[in-house]
Amino acid sequence: MTDPINKDRQAAKDALRNALIQHSGDTKHEAVVDAISILTRLNPTPAPARNIQLRDGNWLLINAPNFPGGQRLENGTHLYSLGRIAFNMFQPKDLLIKIDRVMQPILPIPHSSQRTHDIQVEFTTVNEAIPLQGIVNNLGVCEPSTDDTIQVQFTGGNLAPKLETDLQAWKATFGNQSNLSQSTLKEKLMNLFLKWMFGLTAPKGMNQDTGEVAFTMKRSPKGKLQILYLDESLRITKGEKGTVLVCERQGT
Numbered sequence: 001m002t003d004p005i006n007k008d009r010q011a012a013k014d015a016l017r018n019a020l021i022q023h024s025g026d027t028k029h030e031a032v033v034d035a036i037s038i039l040t041r042l043n044p045t046p047a048p049a050r051n052i053q054l055r056d057g058n059w060l061l062i063n064a065p066n067f068p069g070g071q072r073l074e075n076g077t078h079l080y081s082l083g084r085i086a087f088n089m090f091q092p093k094d095l096l097i098k099i100d101r102v103m104q105p106i107l108p109i110p111h112s113s114q115r116t117h118d119i120q121v122e123f124t125t126v127n128e129a130i131p132l133q134g135i136v137n138n139l140g141v142c143e144p145s146t147d148d149t150i151q152v153q154f155t156g157g158n159l160a161p162k163l164e165t166d167l168q169a170w171k172a173t174f175g176n177q178s179n180l181s182q183s184t185l186k187e188k189l190m191n192l193f194l195k196w197m198f199g200l201t202a203p204k205g206m207n208q209d210t211g212e213v214a215f216t217m218k219r220s221p222k223g224k225l226q227i228l229y230l231d232e233s234l235r236i237t238k239g240e241k242g243t244v245l246v247c248e249r250q251g252t
Contacts, residue, residue, distance in 0.1 A: 009231075012039040024072065025063040027064075027066075043230065049144040055227070059250065065080070086157055087215075089215045090177065090215075099122070100133075102121050102122070103119075109141065114142060117141055121138070133161070134161045135160055136158075149224050155216065157215055158215075160213075174211070178204070201217075223239065232249065234247070
């Protein structure tokens with residue numbers, strides 16, 4: 001006989017997925033908020049922030065991306081400028097990109113009690129003669145703060161092409177990382193502030209063999225992320241500013 005609680009939980013998970021589909025992945029829509037509220041009351045995992053077996057893994061974002069300044073097209077595509085998804089660290093920062101998917105690997109770090117907390121944004125360029133596919137990695141680490149909360153800190157990031165991307169075309173688009181001529185005075189002052197405040201080191205150039213560009217953040221601020229729901233296939237978190245993320249586990 002099926003456990004009634006497990007049956008209710010599965011029904012609540014299905015209802016949340018359907019609500020996300022019907023409302024374009026908007027976690028602020030009333031129907032999605034209600035579905036999340038129902039499911040979180042059925043959370044099967046006590047102290048989820050400390051449950052390594054369920055907490056760790058490769059997680060796929062299934063709600064709409066929530067970077068600032070985005071545009072959603074009628075076909076469900078989400079467009080952003082490159083700068084909006086990576087602290088304005090990469091040039092050309094105004095390049096229009098389409099987000100293909102967002103992954104979040106929570107994986108062990110050798111010889112450390114912390115885990116990775118990267119945000120991997122896979123994208124395709126828009127309006128380019130040759131569409132380019134790449135990945136922006138916003139690199140971070142995390143560790144439990146309370147039974148249901150993890151502390152998160154970003155450490156830097158990198159921009160790299162996917163394997164199938166033409167490397168020469170990639171270099172032509174992203175090769176000039178020192179070009180700050182189009183930055184406004186306000187943006188230049190902000191970059192100086194970030195460098196002083198957070199120990200942020202902007203990209204100095206591109207690895208000509210791989211096409212990778214990287215930056216570091218030595219003194220980034222720490223944030224808290226509450227785990228509202230966690231099981232073997234689904235995770236729901238809420239940030240300090242109220243941002244809710246719904247993720248599905250990928251692989252085994």
